[in-house]
Amino acid sequence: MSQLPSELKYTESHEWVRLEGEIAFVGITDFAQSELGDIVYVSLPEPGRILRKGDSFGAVESVKTASDLYSPISGEVLEANELATNQTELVNTDPYGKGYLLKVKLSDPSEVGSLISAEQYAKLLP
Amino acid sequence: MNQEFAGIKKRVPSPKLVFEKSSPGRVGCNLPSITTPEVDLNQELGETRSELHLPELSELEVVRHFTNLSHINYGIETGFYPLGSCTMKYNPKINERVAGLSGFTQLHPMQPVSTYPGAIEVMVQVQEFLAELTGFDAISLQPVAGAHGEMTCLMLMKAYHAAKGQGSRRIILVPDSAHGTNPASAARCGYEVKAVPTDANGNSDVAALKGILDGLGSEIAGLMLTNPSTLGLFETQIEEICQLIHNIGGLVFCDGANMNAMVGTTRPGDHGFDCMHLNLHKTFSTPHGGGGPGCGAIGVKQELVPFLPSPIVCRNSNGMAQLDFERPESIGRVSPYFGQFLMEVRALAYLLSYGKEHIHLISECAVLNANYVQEKLKKVLPPAFDRPCTHECVLTAEKYKKEFGVRALDISKRLIDYGFHPPTNYFPLIVPEAMMIEPTETECKETLDKFCEALILICEEASVQPDLLHQAPTSQIVGRLDETLAVKQLNVRWKPST
Numbered sequence: 001m002s003q004l005p006s007e008l009k010y011t012e013s014h015e016w017v018r019l020e021g022e023i024a025f026v027g028i029t030d031f032a033q034s035e036l037g038d039i040v041y042v043s044l045p046e047p048g049r050i051l052r053k054g055d056s057f058g059a060v061e062s063v064k065t066a067s068d069l070y071s072p073i074s075g076e077v078l079e080a081n082e083l084a085t086n087q088t089e090l091v092n093t094d095p096y097g098k099g100y101l102l103k104v105k106l107s108d109p110s111e112v113g114s115l116i117s118a119e120q121y122a123k124l125l126p
Numbered sequence: 127m128n129q130e131f132a133g134i135k136k137r138v139p140s141p142k143l144v145f146e147k148s149s150p151g152r153v154g155c156n157l158p159s160i161t162t163p164e165v166d167l168n169q170e171l172g173e174t175r176s177e178l179h180l181p182e183l184s185e186l187e188v189v190r191h192f193t194n195l196s197h198i199n200y201g202i203e204t205g206f207y208p209l210g211s212c213t214m215k216y217n218p219k220i221n222e223r224v225a226g227l228s229g230f231t232q233l234h235p236m237q238p239v240s241t242y243p244g245a246i247e248v249m250v251q252v253q254e255f256l257a258e259l260t261g262f263d264a265i266s267l268q269p270v271a272g273a274h275g276e277m278t279c280l281m282l283m284k285a286y287h288a289a290k291g292q293g294s295r296r297i298i299l300v301p302d303s304a305h306g307t308n309p310a311s312a313a314r315c316g317y318e319v320k321a322v323p324t325d326a327n328g329n330s331d332v333a334a335l336k337g338i339l340d341g342l343g344s345e346i347a348g349l350m351l352t353n354p355s356t357l358g359l360f361e362t363q364i365e366e367i368c369q370l371i372h373n374i375g376g377l378v379f380c381d382g383a384n385m386n387a388m389v390g391t392t393r394p395g396d397h398g399f400d401c402m403h404l405n406l407h408k409t410f411s412t413p414h415g416g417g418g419p420g421c422g423a424i425g426v427k428q429e430l431v432p433f434l435p436s437p438i439v440c441r442n443s444n445g446m447a448q449l450d451f452e453r454p455e456s457i458g459r460v461s462p463y464f465g466q467f468l469m470e471v472r473a474l475a476y477l478l479s480y481g482k483e484h485i486h487l488i489s490e491c492a493v494l495n496a497n498y499v500q501e502k503l504k505k506v507l508p509p510a511f512d513r514p515c516t517h518e519c520v521l522t523a524e525k526y527k528k529e530f531g532v533r534a535l536d537i538s539k540r541l542i543d544y545g546f547h548p549p550t551n552y553f554p555l556i557v558p559e560a561m562m563i564e565p566t567e568t569e570c571k572e573t574l575d576k577f578c579e580a581l582i583l584i585c586e587e588a589s590v591q592p593d594l595l596h597q598a599p600t601s602q603i604v605g606r607l608d609e610t611l612a613v614k615q616l617n618v619r620w621k622p623s624t
Contacts, residue, residue, distance in 0.1 A: 035558075038610035063609040064552045088614075126524070126558060 002031040004122055005096055009115035011072045012124060016096065017115055024073055024112075027100040028060065028091065031125055036062040039088045044080035044101055051075060051104065053111055058101070060091065069101065073111050079103040131580060134543045140603045141198070144191050145620050148181035154188055179622060198603060200547055206573050208499075210518045210550035210562025211305070211356060213386045213408035220479055221411060221472035230471050235463040239449055245467065246447040249439045252423075252470050255477045259485070260385075260402060261395020262425030267465040268435045272383060273307040274460065275403025275422030276350070278435065279379045280315040281457045282401060282426060283348050285433040289455065292375065295347035299338065299371075301330050303357055303554040305383060308350045317347060324556055328359045328511035330367060343374035352381035353394065354516040356554040358496065358562070360387070368398025377401065377430075385409040386566065387493055387517035390486030394425075401426040409488075410473040412466075421469040435460045491567035492517040495574060499563055502578040506585035510557040518564035520557055527559050532588040532595050534559040539606060540587065542599035544580040 009017045014032035018025040041061035051071040058069045090099040168175050207214040253265035269275040287295050298312035301322045309319040325331040349371045354360045368378045380394040380402035386409050394402050406421035407414040436456040437449040493516050500519035507521040526532040538548030550562040587594050
């Protein structure tokens with residue numbers, strides 16, 4: 001069974017968001033990493049890039065497939081997690097912790113309301 | 127394990143690399159005496175020469191080395207090769223015999239055109255056959271791979287829209303079940319890609335498509351559609367889909383990867399498509415998979431003919447095959463000369479050996495074989511969509527992952543121990559734990575039975591001894607390869623141990 005921390009918000013495209021004031025941490029869910037299998041490459045945007053909600057902000061590549069990443073919220077990229085790009089296995093082993101992908105400064109905090117809860121996300125999983 | 131498959135054990139010892147068999151100073155051939163000034167390679171190349179570590183062996187050692195390697199190879203000529211979406215059919219030997227005729231092999235594309243009318247006649251005949259089988263007005267043999275054919279068709283679409291003053295159309299629609307080459311070709315041609323979802327029956331979601339067209343119609347250049355889809359299912363609303371795209375001024379490309387399901391039975395040109403590509407190296411039995419090269423012929427409707435790659439190979443008013451270079455609207459060449467000419471010769475041999483009377487047997491038997499396998503495996507590996515399939519079936523191993531921690535990959539690796547090449551895994555991406563099996567028309571019932579029996583036994587093993595599957599294969603010279611390590615620490619250069 002996938003881990004689904006209840007304090008996080010989720011998207012239907014299997015990203016998660018953790019809010020700390022106006023700062024959002026973004027990553028992919030435990031279900032997503034388990035479906036992808038061993039992740040071997042993570043491509044992330046440079047800090048400073050302005051993302052709109054729904055934009056493709058990068059890609060994860062596993063031995064099985066490559067998958068686009070979609071921004072759950074709008075804002076400016078403050079940091080792309082170098083630990084995740086250098087040690088891609090962290091996205092598999094600690095997707096909600098050390099394996100986060102982006103730190104974003106929210107430009108429209110009201111968007112957070114359109115994200116789904118852990119309970120709602122769990123219902124989408126097979 | 128039953129009698130048939132009893133005794134799975136490692137059959138072949140690990141062979142040494144050719145570098146490891148090297149003996150300094152040993153020579154494998156006698157070169158003719160030198161008539162030009164001698165060059166000292168050691169001096170000229172310096173360190174590079176000593177770093178090369180070229181193996182030094184006798185002729186017999188080289189022959190044995192490669193003969194032994196060929197014995198541990200697995201191909202369609204040693205066993206069943208059900209790799210879905212790849213059409214690994216048997217390539218009849220008559221193709222090779224015809225392509226090996228010196229009249230073909232001794233040709234050079236730069237000799238005067240007037241000296242090879244026979245070769246042009248071959249190309250025209252292949253085009254005529256393919257035009258009739260697909261229902262298109264013209265064929266080009268220039269593209270040299272499937273994805274190359276896709277890209278050429280998109281270039282034609284782009285030229286068509288530009289000629290009509292509609293060059294601003296920037297979007298290409300691609301279903302979410304498509305081959306990865308489709309969005310890649312579209313992106314390469316400067317298009318933005320938008321996905322069309324799949325509905326609950328495995329068809330392209332027409333309601334969702336209508337929604338996209340309502341909003342973006344005037345910006346859409348076209349739709350790339352694989353039919354039958356990569357789910358091995360015939361798009362039941364194909365005519366309506368093509369009509370919807372035409373209504374907004376777009377064009378529809380047919381990815382011909384799955385043409386084996388339609389040869390001689392139904393024609394994409396009649397379904398409403400404007401252009402398509404064909405893989406001669408799959409559907410028309412030219413070598414494929416290491417044996418290549420590919421041949422990605424394309425077919426187009428009249429409205430795209432002016433833009434076809436030049437020169438056009440066609441007949442003049444007297445019926446003589448000729449080359450037409452006067453193509454002012456052409457997108458230009460997409461490959462040197464005439465594509466992979468000897469592959470075209472092989473395809474013609476194949477087409478002629480079936481003939482118009484029997485060519486429908488290709489698709490009929492391919493579809494029958496796939497449905498036989500789907501039905502026989504239904505209880506252990508259910509199809510992703512429960513309806514008759516076309517030339518391949520897509521099954522899901524999801525329940526084994528949930529219940530026993532056994533994935534499609536583990537089942538496939540275990541098949542190797544049972545003596546079969548695995549099917550395609552994890553494609554299409556929208557099916558969890560997908561196993562895509564394409565038997566092709568060239569397999570007999572006994573082979574299919576044995577393959578299905580092996581898979582049924584493996585699914586039993588999954589529930590009682592899942593580790594057998596996790597560790598598979600155990601019968602080969604190498605066991606389970608660490609794909610993650612191979613990607614992260616790529617090492618393809620041999621160096622002597624110090």
